[in-house]
Amino acid sequence: MTAPGESAVVEVDAPVAAAGQAVIDVERVGVCGTDVEFFTGDMEYLHSGHAAFPLRLGHEWAGTVASVGAGVDADAWLGRRVTGDTMLGCGACRRCDRGDQHVCANRFEVGIRGGFAGALAEQLVVPVSSLHRLPDSVDATLGALVEPGGNALRAVRAAALSPGDRLLVLGPGTIGLLVALIARAHGAEVHLLGREPRSLDGARSLGFTGVWTDETLPDLPFDAVIDASNAPTLPARALELVEPAKRVVYIGLAGVPSLIDTRTLALKDVTAVGILSASPGLAGTIELYASGAVDPSPLVAATVGLGEVGAVLAGHRPHGAGDGPKLHVDPRR
Structure with missing residues (x-):
């Protein structure tokens, strides 16, 4: 997105994992109300200075670890199916020390705050410390529903x-x-x-x-x-x-x-x-989905490609979409 109501699919350099990071092959991304607020220009972060155009959206996602940076156990992570925390604290302040990185004053938010590029792309780079493994019973659709x-x-x-x-x-x-x-x-x-x-x-x-x-x-x-x-x-x-x-x-x-x-x-x-953020609830949500105690898949009305995201953000519902409130994106399409 370059301005309210203005978006495009563009080619950018492939991300490279720095120390402590992983590159993710993105399989599924949820479109959130926050993304719509960016599209309309109403998102509060645009007015407070926590976010600015241009930016790449996408914070509800699932994918597979494609590469890792220095200091990361490659055997433990390469090829793993994962989702990740949106809130990336500084790791050094009092709030982060007590485990409340989701309210760190200097936090990044993936696809939202501080210019941290989001998941509406073929690949995403994030800290390994933010990742959560997905069991086989949690497919890409469910994985992208972990954050909400x-x-x-x-x-x-x-x-x-x-x-x-x-x-x-x-x-x-x-x-x-x-x-x-x-x-x-x-x-x-x-x-x-x-x-x-x-x-x-x-x-x-x-x-x-x-x-x-x-x-x-x-x-x-x-x-x-x-x-x-x-x-x-x-x-x-x-x-x-x-x-x-x-x-x-x-x-x-x-x-x-x-x-x-x-x-x-x-x-x-x-x-x-x-309540702000999913951070303390991500692991428990994965367990609920994996056990079958909660199946949120009927909430997803349709899955589209990157080229259709602009229309979705503008309020268009894809032809043949179901009645669910959530629309997903498969960046590989």
């Missing part, structure tokens, strides 16, 4: 659900549906609230019966509410709907400031948790 799944898993963990607890998910997009699938696998009674008929039908197609609009939502006590939407009004709605002494989790981001009344938060004795 890690976000969803962290949101479910933050909700602190027990089997039989009732969860309401606001926003049945990719993250919301992953949250719902993971929470159901953990024994929760899952409900979803949305607006768009296609997304509501998609939730029902996954076997969820508690799928509602704001007008049809029943008056039920919810033990947790997870806001996975981009609507600025829904953070306050989540706080309104959750049971006292329970939890709200905020993982969705609106394009404008969203407000809650902290008096309501305190008077209801509610715990509110914010």
Whole structure:
């Protein structure tokens, strides 16, 4: 991408692994809402200075290790199927030392922040320390869903659900549906609230019966509410709907400031948790996919080549695409 709304497929030099790095042959990449925000020019990092054009997108990916740099055990990594962490901390600050590299003030984000080239290419170079091995039961489609799944898993963990607890998910997009699938696998009674008929039908197609609009939502006590939407009004709605002494989790981001009344938060004795990044949830997500406890593959509506990415970012759905919210890219096409 060279500017909002401007993108092209270009030839660049093949990446070379520096010390501690690996070159990945990319097999599959997910197109994310963050990528769309870059395309429209609305992404906050463009305005804060954390990102600038030109840039190469792509942070949900799966592939195979093609080469490694100095100091990397080639026998351990060459030919391995992998995915990787988006957040690359500096490795030297207090946050990185305590294992919170995903909130390092000086972090790179693959395909997003600091000019670190993303996975929408035939090859990607990343630190070996960011890689996660994929078992044979996790194919390229599932591998490229690990990163959004890690976000969803962290949101479910933050909700602190027990089997039989009732969860309401606001926003049945990719993250919301992953949250719902993971929470159901953990024994929760899952409900979803949305607006768009296609997304509501998609939730029902996954076997969820508690799928509602704001007008049809029943008056039920919810033990947790997870806001996975981009609507600025829904953070306050989540706080309104959750049971006292329970939890709200905020993982969705609106394009404008969203407000809650902290008096309501305190008077209801509610715990509110914010989630940024999949980093602490990647390994657990791979385990869920590998075991078959969660199968998110129906979320992928279509897979296209690099030449079609611009149209996808502009909102075009490929001919023959299914009803799922996620579109994937195979750079080898």
